Every structure is written in C-alpha cells, then in structure tokens.
Amino acid sequence: MGVVYKARQVALNRVVAIKMLLARGYADVRRLERFKREAAAVAALRHPNIVQVYDADEHEGFPFFAMEYVEGGNLAQVLAGMPHPAGKAAEMVATLARAIHAAHVHGTVHRDLKPANILCTSDAILKITDFGLAKLRGKGANVSDP
Numbered sequence: 001m002g003v004v005y006k007a008r009q010v011a012l013n014r015v016v017a018i019k020m021l022l023a024r025g026y027a028d029v030r031r032l033e034r035f036k037r038e039a040a041a042v043a044a045l046r047h048p049n050i051v052q053v054y055d056a057d058e059h060e061g062f063p064f065f066a067m068e069y070v071e072g073g074n075l076a077q078v079l080a081g082m083p084h085p086a087g088k089a090a091e092m093v094a095t096l097a098r099a100i101h102a103a104h105v106h107g108t109v110h111r112d113l114k115p116a117n118i119l120c121t122s123d124a125i126l127k128i129t130d131f132g133l134a135k136l137r138g139k140g141a142n143v144s145d146p
Contacts, residue, residue, distance in 0.1 A: 002035065002132075006069060009054070015071075016054060020064040032063060034132070039065035041108050042131045049099035051119060051129040070129070072122045076115035092126060099128050109135045 005018045021027055021035045036056070043053035043065075056065040072078070075092075083089065096118065103110060110117075110131060117130040 007066075009066060015069045016066045017051075017069045018064050018066055020062050022062070027063075035063055037136070038132050038134065041134055041136055042067075045103055045106055045108060047099050047102040049095055049126055049128060050103065051127045067129075068127070070119035070121055070127050072120035072124070074116050075118040075120060075126065078120050079115060095126050096128065099126075103128075104137075107137045109137060111135055 002019050002021045005020065007016055007018045008014070009016045019039075021032065027035075039053055039056040042051070043056070046052075051070060052068040054066045054068070056063075058064065084092070096113075100110060100113065108131065110128065110133070112130060112133040113128065117128065119127045119129050121127065
C-alpha cells in the first residue's frame with residue numbers, strides 16, 4: 001500500500017521514517033481512508049515499544065506520515081533464522097506483550113504481528129510498527145477492511 005523512506009525533518013533536525021501512499025490521486029477513497037486511520041491509530045498510542053507517529057500530511061498529492069526512525073533493522077533480520085537463548089527470547093516476548101497490551105487497552109488490535117513488523121534500535125530496544133491491518137475495537141472502524 002505504501003513505501004517507507006528514511007528522511008531528515010529539517011525543522012527539528014532529526015531523522016524520521018516517512019510512510020507514503022504511492023497511489024497518489026489514483027488511490028480510491030477506501031484506501032486513502034485506511035492510510036489515514038493507520039496514522040491516527042498509531043499516533044494515539046504512547047508506549048516505548050511502539051513506533052511513534054510525529055505528523056501526517058500530504059506532499060504534491062502524496063499522503064504521508066512521519067514516524068520515529070528505528071535504525072537497527074527488523075527482528076526477522078536480527079534473528080536471521082537463529083534462535084536466541086531462552087532467557088533473552090522470553091524477555092523479548094514479555095516486552096512485546098506489554099506493548100501489545102497497551103495497544104489493546106487503547107482499543108487497537110494489530111492483526112499482523114510478526115518479526116518483520118518489529119523493529120530493533122541499535123541498542124536492542126524492540127518497537128512494533130506497521131498497524132496497516134489493525135482493527136480499532138469499540139470505535140466502529142477498522143484500519144483495514146477484513
């Protein structure tokens with residue numbers, strides 16, 4: 001649905017990730033609304049292990065949202081098919097469970113949690129990303145239609 005770029009937010013002199021809807025003017029209303037709901041759903045979540053959304057806007061007809069840039073790759077890349085020691089793996093699962101619990105308390109169900117959607121900072125902090133398929137409970141809306 002979109003592509004993510006590494007960029008510099010000039011006004012605040014920081015590196016950010018920009019998720020941009022590529023369809024531009026060709027995106028149907030449903031796809032555009034889904035993209036906007038994803039940005040709003042994630043922006044409403046505040047947890048150290050969920051990637052933060054800073055801003056949402058449009059540039060030359062391309063909708064986008066700016067997010068926290070996470071420099072260490074995703075968990076699938078970090079694991080590279082190799083298991084971690086049991087204690088480290090349990091710690092990672094507990095960290096992710098607390099983040100997902102925070103999203104659930106807020107009424108957001110991720111629905112696509114997998115190693116590729118978990119980013120790792122350079123100091124090994126896990127951050128959940130890509131809420132494009134999330135369901136917003138109690139709000140009568142889905143980020144993605146089933």
